[in-house]
Amino acid sequence: MDEEELTLKYGAKHVIMLFVPVTLCMVVVVATIKSVSFYTEKNGQQLIYTPFTEDTKSVGQRLLNSVLNTIIMISVIVVMTIFLVVLYKYRCYKFIHGWLILSSLMLLFWFSFMYLGEVFKTYNIAMDYPTVAVIIWNFGAVGMVCIHWKGPLPLQQAYLIAISALMALVFIKYLPEWSAWVILGAISVYDLIAVLCPKGPLRMLVETAQERNEPIFPALIYSSAMIWMVGMANPARETHVHTDEEVQQTDGSAPEREGAEPQTRPLPSGMPRSYSTEDDLEEDRGVKLGLGDFIFYSVLVGKAAATGGDWNTTLACFVAILIGLCLTLLLLAIFKKALPALPISITFGLVFYFSTDYLVQPFMDNLAAHQFYI
Secondary structure: OOHHHHHHHHHHHHHHHHHHHHHHHHHHHHHHHHHOHHHOOOOOOOOOOOOOOOOOOOHHHHHHHHHHHHHHHHHHHHHHHHHHHHHHHOOOHHHHHHHHHHHHHHHHHHHHHHHHHHHHHHOOOOOOHHHHHHHHHHHHHHHHHHHHOOOOHHHHHHHHHHHHHHHHHHHHHHOOHHHHHHHHHHHHHHHHHHHHOOOOHHHHHHHHHHHOOOOOOHHHEEEOOOOOOOOOEEEEEEOOOOOOEOOOEOOOOOEOOOOEOOOOOEEEOOOOOOOOHHHHHHHHOOOEEEHHHHHHHHHHHHHHHHHHOOHHHHHHHHHHHHHHHHHHHHHHHHHOOOOOOOHHHHHHHHHHHHHHHHHHHHHHHHHHHOOOOO
């Protein structure tokens, strides 16, 4: 099979490999938004990173506050990203692992408990605390093992999708409405700069990992291929180029930005290879996508479902994100270089949201009111 046929085959396969988990994550978020009122109710609580309130009568003041919230949020993300790069550059692996483990603990135990409690309230399900504790303990413990050690690939993928959905729901709940849209636009611009600029922090992080023949931390990325990082990696054998995005999680509230890039992944030591050449190729071409992308894709669609309230707007954003993801993979295959995964999808999503909500939907409502059918 020549190189063009391989590119076509695996390019199409990778699109499907990414569409399925991204779609699942967005479906979980939208289904929760539509059924559990807790995540759409505004009670005045906001993230510490967005201190300015939008409960003002002046449109100008509200816009200014949303911009200030965005500047603070992006500044925190930039600082934490640079902090992670510095830690990685000086090989502070234990500190990074501890940071990620604490973030995962919070997501898998605390956020899961909140989510389960609200679902039980919504559907009026009675359950005693010992039973809930057993459920949360098993869910969280298995998740920690799968994400930070090893486990069946489908289970690891399911947990990464679940924690991305939980984080997205927290953002939807606690981000002010206008600030959320401005932050989505700003984060895509930052993603572009962080990945494509020669001194961009995410580009430096990936280049450092490639120089050392080390994989980026599995807790930060969704992978369609098996990656077990138990001990030191064996640099004797490397794999090929794939899409890869990083996300750093802050002290307990907000994940940080990421970038999609080709990455060199060494084979972990102690893993015997008894597969055929075709199996090796299938595994080596596994595609990876940062959890940050899952989160912000889901935030966009979830905000559309929460604020627009109309299925046409929600579906338009969903389709826009998938089209943008497909174009990103196409550009990656063409240029064969590091590319951010957020800008195209988020741009399409924002354009589709505002055009559908303010142009298409009123037009369709008028048609329905006058009983015109197209």
